[in-house]
Amino acid sequence: MTAAPQEEERGTDPEGERSDPPSGVPGDDGRDGGSGLTRAYLFAQRAARALVKGVQSRWRRSLHLRVISTTLVLSLLVMAGLGYVMLSQVRGGLLDAKIDTAVNDHRAGLNYALAELQENEVGDRDRLLYNITDELTGRSGDTGLYGVVIMPSVGDETGWATGDEDTVQQQSVPQRLIDQVRQSGSEQQYHTYTRIDMDGSYEPALVVGAELTHAYELYYLFPLQHEQEILDLVQGTVALVGILLVILLGLIAFVVTRLVVRPVRSAAQSAERLASGELSERMAVHGEDDLARLAVSFNDMAGNLQEKIQELEELSKVQRQFVSDVSHELRTPLTTIRMAGDLLFDEREELDTSQRRSVELLKGQVERFEELLGDLLEISRHDAGAATLGVEPSDIRDSVMKAVGDAEQIAEKRGIKIVLRLPAEPCVAEFDTRRINRILRNLVVNAVEHSEDRDVVVSAAGDRDAVAVAVRDYGVGLKEGEEHLCFDRFWRADYSRVRTTGGTGLGLSIAKEDATLHGGWLQAWGLPGQGSQFRLSLPRSSGAELRGSPLPLVPPEIALGHNFTPVPDDGEDDG
Structure with a gap:
């Protein structure tokens, strides 16, 4: 085990980077970027963009607006086409009648003039x-x-x-x-x-x-x-009638669309409240039309969903209670079996080879059984919401050292070196030492188990708002999507792998629950053949909101290799 002091690594927020004003704007000659004309131009540009985004957002979100706008535009096009045809017909009729009259009058005058010229x-x-x-x-x-x-x-x-x-x-x-x-x-x-x-x-x-x-x-x-x-009179009349007709069509579209949109909006709001957990939410039913049938169907669906959820909640309570009761009830016979096993184990030297091996196996399995019972009890506490925190200010480096010390014996047996990269300054935060020690011990042991006989690197860092610990191994890694599955209960990445530590399959699930209980994050990254990295991030102050992590989730050597695309993790900032 080696330790190397390391500076804190901080993630860079792309949105927090300083952006220079665009070149080429009025008054921006590279020296006078803060001139009044430039500021006015940038302000107008931002206002125009905000207006466009607002209109686009309103257009996407409002069915009412889209229907009315489409109706108005189509009505204008139809009225413009009809008006053009009508004016063309009227103009053509007037001119044709005028031409016929003019030709007839001209012919009469022509005949009169010819007669007069011939007579005189x-x-x-x-x-x-x-x-x-x-x-x-x-x-x-x-x-x-x-x-x-x-x-x-x-x-x-x-x-x-x-x-x-x-x-x-x-x-x-x-x-x-x-x-x-x-x-x-x-x-x-x-x-x-x-x-x-x-x-x-x-x-x-x-x-x-x-x-x-x-x-x-x-x-x-x-x-x-x-x-x-x-x-001109016909054109003005057509324009006036067209405008009035478009306005009337817009009002009709507004009224008709409102009659349809209001129940739809009510259904959407009811669905949102139902999704948020208000299982008693129901829609009001008016009349017997299609919208009324929609409301009745929605209410039936909500009622059936409420019944199913209540059944599942009752079943879950029974299961949790069963697990808790069984775990407690097994404590007494397990204690007796353990005492008998310890007695046999102490006398194993007097037994023959086969009996000695059986006693050793008995002791190992009893210990594993006891560990499984402890994990089941811990899971049942989390499921029941009975898990509590004993928060006190502690240095995360001490928890890292204790976890590494607990896993050092396993690492030595496998010939693996655990490399520590800890900051020189204390990283004090408010957390439950027992639970955080358990999380880190689980992460380090898992890394040793899956390291493929390569070194394991444990890093820690802190900033103003948070502290973090990252455990990196260079083993088999994780396939796409497994960075979420690894926290499921009893999940294993490779079922054919031979386990040497005898885990229960609940360690990462409990670790995830413990991190969430602190208001922190426990996240995983991995690539096949590139190894994996688990990162624990905790707020400095208990109860504070965690906005970022001082350590990156993706190892820097992978992120800089341009061969990896980070995958969003539960919507949280990966630093």
């Missing part, structure tokens, strides 16, 4: 065109349904002949329509859309044109302001 072939042509334009313009009525433009063909220098030029500007006729009319070379009518320039103000219009003669072209300009007003 001789005379003042400009005066005649002016009269025709004036007549055609007058037919549009006082409201000015259309404007008339008679335009000379290319090569004629007589200029434009038009009606009220202050109202209808010649430039309102688009060039593309003029080119189309001139290229046709016939009286075929063409139309297109344009804008009428009303002294700086523009309004949409429909223009219809055709060739009047080889020298002139006739164009009608129909303002679309009335149609635009109708479209």
